[in-house]
Every structure is written in C-alpha cells, then in structure tokens.
Amino acid sequence: MPQTMTAPALRVAVPGESPVEQNHGHGRRLTMAFEALDDFPALSASRDRVLRIVGDGPAPSAQLLTAVESDVALVVAVLRAANALDGLEAGRVDSAAQATQLLSPEGVAAVAADVRTFDFFERHAVWDVIPERFRLHALTTQRAAARLAAEGGFPDPDRLLVTALLHDLGKLVLMHAYAGYPNRVHQGARTPEERMACERAELGVDHALVGGVLARRWGLPGSVAAVIERHHAIDATGEAAFVRLADMLAHYGQGGIVSPQEMLRCAAVVGLDREDLRAIMVDLPFAQAARLRTIEPCPLSMRELDVLRHLAEGKVYKQIALALDLSTSTVRTHLHNIYGKLGAVDRAQAVLMANERGWI
Numbered sequence: 001m002p003q004t005m006t007a008p009a010l011r012v013a014v015p016g017e018s019p020v021e022q023n024h025g026h027g028r029r030l031t032m033a034f035e036a037l038d039d040f041p042a043l044s045a046s047r048d049r050v051l052r053i054v055g056d057g058p059a060p061s062a063q064l065l066t067a068v069e070s071d072v073a074l075v076v077a078v079l080r081a082a083n084a085l086d087g088l089e090a091g092r093v094d095s096a097a098q099a100t101q102l103l104s105p106e107g108v109a110a111v112a113a114d115v116r117t118f119d120f121f122e123r124h125a126v127w128d129v130i131p132e133r134f135r136l137h138a139l140t141t142q143r144a145a146a147r148l149a150a151e152g153g154f155p156d157p158d159r160l161l162v163t164a165l166l167h168d169l170g171k172l173v174l175m176h177a178y179a180g181y182p183n184r185v186h187q188g189a190r191t192p193e194e195r196m197a198c199e200r201a202e203l204g205v206d207h208a209l210v211g212g213v214l215a216r217r218w219g220l221p222g223s224v225a226a227v228i229e230r231h232h233a234i235d236a237t238g239e240a241a242f243v244r245l246a247d248m249l250a251h252y253g254q255g256g257i258v259s260p261q262e263m264l265r266c267a268a269v270v271g272l273d274r275e276d277l278r279a280i281m282v283d284l285p286f287a288q289a290a291r292l293r294t295i296e297p298c299p300l301s302m303r304e305l306d307v308l309r310h311l312a313e314g315k316v317y318k319q320i321a322l323a324l325d326l327s328t329s330t331v332r333t334h335l336h337n338i339y340g341k342l343g344a345v346d347r348a349q350a351v352l353m354a355n356e357r358g359w360i
Contacts, residue, residue, distance in 0.1 A: 033176035041131055042073035044117035054109040069096050072138050081111045083219045088302050094221045095158035101297050138165045145246035147280055152270045163227040164246050170211030190257045196232050208232045241269040253284040298359045299341040307334045309360050312351045
C-alpha cells in the first residue's frame with residue numbers, strides 16, 4: 001500500500017532551485033498522489049452489500065445499482081472497468097447505471113471483490129478517517145443533486161449522481177501531495193469560493209482542476225471530467241452548475257458556511273428561485289427513506305442513443321448526420337434499428353419510451 005507522503009512548507013522556495021525545478025517538484029508530488037488514489041478504499045460494508053446482493057441469486061438491477069452508488073470507490077471501480085471494455089462504449093460510460101448494465105451483476109461483483117476496503121472502526125495508517133469524511137460529503141452532495149435534478153428537470157440524472165459523488169476527487173489528490181492540505185492551505189477561508197482562491201494562491205492549482213485530470217487518467221469520459229473541473233466555477237452552467245449548487249447545499253446541510261448570494265445566483269442558473277431553494281434547504285438535513293430507482297436495461301447501443309437524443313431535440317436526418325459526423329443513410333439505419341428494438345412505430349413513440357425509462 002502507498003504510504004502517506006510528506007511535503008516541505010508550501011510556497012517556500014528551495015534555495016538554489018529554479019522555478020522550473022520547483023514546478024517539477026509539484027509535478028512529482030501530484031503524480032505520486034494520482035498513483036496512490038488507485039488504492040482508494042471502499043467502505044467495507046458497501047463492498048460486502050454488493051457481494052451479498054449478487055451472491056443471493058438473480059440481482060435486482062435497481063438494488064445492485066443503489067448499493068454501488070452508495071460508495072465513491074465502488075462507482076469509480078465499475079466506471080473504470082466499463083470504460084475499459086472493448087467496443088463502442090469504451091471511454092463513453094458516464095453513469096453507474098450504464099456501467100452495471102454493461103458489466104452484468106457477476107462482473108460488478110468481480111470488480112467489487114478487487115476493491116480495497118476501509119472500516120471506520122479499524123483505522124489504517126495511510127487513510128485514517130479520510131475515506132469516511134470524504135464519503136459523507138460526497139453522499140450528501142449526491143442526495144442534494146438528486147433533489148435538484150428532480151426540481152430543475154435535469155435531463156440526465158444518472159450521470160449527475162456520478163459527477164456529484166466524484167466532484168471532490170481532487171481533494172484526495174491534494175491531501176496526498178501536500179502535507180499542509182487542507183488546513184494550512186485554506187487558513188481562514190470560510191466559503192467554498194474562498195477556499196478555492198486559497199488553493200490557487202498557495203498551490204497554483206485547485207482541487208477541481210486536479211480532480212478532472214485524475215478522472216481523465218482513469219479513462220472516465222471527458223463529459224464527467226469537465227463537470228468535475230468546473231464545479232466551482234463562478235460562471236458554471238448546465239451540469240456543473242447543478243453540482244456546484246449541490247455542493248453548497250451539502251456544506252450547508254453539514255453545518256458549513258456558504259454564501260447566500262452565490263447560492264441564489266447558482267440556483268437561478270439551474271432554473272430555481274428563492275422559494276425552491278428554501279424548500280430544499282429545509283428538507284436536506286433530514287434523512288429520507290431510500291427509494292430504488294426504476295432501472296430497465298437499455299437495448300440500444302451508444303450510437304443509437306446519440307441519434308435518439310438528437311431526434312428528441314427535434315432534429316431531422318441531415319442535422320443529426322451533421323452533428324454526429326454520419327451519413328444520412330447511416331442515421332436512417334440507426335433509427336430503423338431503434339424502432340425495431342423498442343417496438344416503436346415512429347419517432348415520437350421511440351422518444352417517449354426512452355424518456356419514460358430514463359435512457360435519454
């Protein structure tokens with residue numbers, strides 16, 4: 001197992017070292033931290049739950065998915081495994097729902113069995129309590145994101161649950177790379193925006209940027225990495241804005257300090273007003289009964305889903321062909337296959353069926 005790394009005082013130049021040499025030192029620390037994260041452990045109870053669900057017989061897909069999505073390390077492991085598969089899906093699997101379908105229950109169990117584990121009551125010299133603290137904030141952010149997706153009508157909630165869960169991966173990297181992170185780096189910073197400013201000033205990078213780099217190193221889709229990189233951006237839009245607001249709500253729900261102005265500004269970006277935000281803030285600290293998502297395996301290929309998403313936007317054959325760099329005849333072939341697999345008679349029915357099942 002990798003050992004916790006130490007680092008000299010931050011931002012203190014080493015006598016005789018040029019700026020280039022100092023930059024190389026930062027690069028080495030980050031590279032070592034990236035490698036250490038390959039051993040980031042899952043909570044042992046989460047891993048055991050996955051193995052038990054599969055071992056008890058035919059695994060209900062929603063139950064298995066819920067168990068995987070309860071743990072950062074398990075989500076990362078199944079995403080990496082699914083994106084490493086041969087075929088059109090390689091490098092394009094951006095949700096735990098899609099990954100579990102591609103891997104099969106037995107494949108998910110095999111991946112989970114290889115993941116290192118952590119138990120709160122059995123501390124390890126390398127990780128101590130870091131995995132548990134990280135997991136609690138990640139899950140609170142994920143729960144907030146799920147509520148925001150429902151309120152704001154986010155079109156791809158499965159992927160949002162992944163990006164919300166993984167948004168702070170870069171913090172794990174910086175904890176390994178710099179002995180003074182986070183306390184000495186953040187100093188008196190109170191809000192997420194202030195802490196990001198301290199990271200950039202002290203380290204020259206921030207945890208969002210580093211997290212995006214790590215996601216790409218792991219072979220996760222660029223769409224996931226991009227959201228991780230921008231989840232603290234003041235001008236974040238789309239999915240990054242949803243994750244940014246979910247992160248602020250999680251800090252609020254855990255007793256942290258957040259900027260009311262920034263929360264309202266971000267809420268407006270995702271289409272929520274002050275009253276919507278108040279309702280979510282009131283509900284968030286209270287535990288909600290776990291609800292299994294309705295998951296039905298999607299029979300469509302990634303390319304067929306791409307075509308169907310464009311079709312749902314009202315595009316015609318030529319526009320879809322241009323957007324996906326395909327010929328119009330290929331688009332027609334994909335649509336013919338889509339109708340056949342879904343049993344749909346026309347485009348409207350195909351789009352409706354895919355929307356109802358959460359595939360697009």
